[in-house]
Amino acid sequence: MTTSNSAAQQRMEDLLGTAEAQVLQRWRQMAETPEDELRELYVAFRAALSDPQGDFSDVRGLLAEFSRARARQGLTPSETSRAVFALKEAVYEVVEATGDTETLRAYIWFARLVDDLGLYTFETYSAAREKIIRDQAEALLELSTPVVKLWDGIIGVPLIGTLDSARTQVVMEKLLQMLVDTGSEHAVIDITGVPAVDTQVAQHLLKTVAAARLMGAECSISGISPQIANTIVTLGIEFGDIVTKATLADALAHALRRSGVEVTAPRSARISVRAERS
Known part of the structure; x- marks a missing residue:
């Protein structure tokens, strides 16, 4: 710190000490902030100004x-x-009231200091706000990708909205964890709520199915509408041996049959489910 800055620092520390009550009152009025918050800052300001470094x-x-x-x-x-x-x-x-030239020069140094701290406050605020937004986005992502138990040994993942890399990772992690927690061997990924399927979305789905297979679970994809089927064919997307169904009900019926459960639909349109006898 130069000699001139050191002198300005000392003069401003003296001024803030002498006019503390007046400055704090006016600061509170203009900042519209509780005085206890500002007083803590004020004390820290004075302590920093009294520090030779x-x-x-x-x-x-x-x-x-x-x-x-x-x-x-x-x-x-x-x-x-x-x-x-x-x-x-x-x-x-307070400086204006003194009419002292040296005090005014010291104030110019002090004003630049406050400007720097004000910009630091702006940057810190922006970083904090971005973190809040990220946390909220992650919370919404968790809520928008539920994994539910459909039947003993069968879980379902209803997807709604766009499927991107970040969401695919969440889906994959929750699906694998649910497979472990429930001991399920079948998973149904329902994309009825996915507005469009392109090559990228298809790749995300394939990765999720591959991860589930590594856990020993069979996956099927439901919600293949005529429009989505046409898009998949047009893009030349290959799902290989992955089972695809038009509706969630069809995919669940398939998973039940693979689990050894017979699904019948009587004339009354009621659906009865019974386990096959060995």
């Missing part, structure tokens, strides 16, 4: 937490930064 790490730590708290509250980054920049205005009123 000018260490503002504690101030930055408090500002980071201040930014994260406001991000969780849904406030904008501009509102958060303005709360910090308001300190300059509060201090300037």
Whole structure:
């Protein structure tokens, strides 16, 4: 730190100590923030200014937490930064009242310092907000990819919406874990709610089926509409020996039969299910 900056730092520390009550009151009014939050920051500011090395790490730590708290509250980054920049205005009123040239020069140094800290607050807020969005997206992803038990030894994965790499990974992990937890040997992946199947989506489905097979489970894919069937043929997508069915009911009936359960549909249209006798 240069001699001039050191002198400015000392002068501003003295000023903040002398006019603490006035500055805090005006800062609270302009920042529209509870005084206890600002007081902690104010004390950290004074401690940093009194440090010969000018260490503002504690101030930055408090500002980071201040930014994260406001991000969780849904406030904008501009509102958060303005709360910090308001300190300059509060201090300037005191500096202007002194009419001292040296104090004004020291204030210019202080204003630049607050500007840097305000930008740091903005960056921290943005990072915190991005994390919140990522966490929410992951939570929604978990909710949008349920794995349910359809029958003893049979689980189902109803997919709705676009199937991308990230979602495929979640589906695969949940499917494999459910296979282990339930000891199931059959899985039905239903794509009735998938708007379109292209080469990429098909590859994701094939990877999921391959992973399930490594666990010793047979997979079938249901929800193949005429439009999707036409797209698959047009694109030349090969599902190989993977069983595909038009409806979830057809796929479940197939899985039941493979499990040794006979499915019959009497004339009354009621469906009865009975285990085959050996």
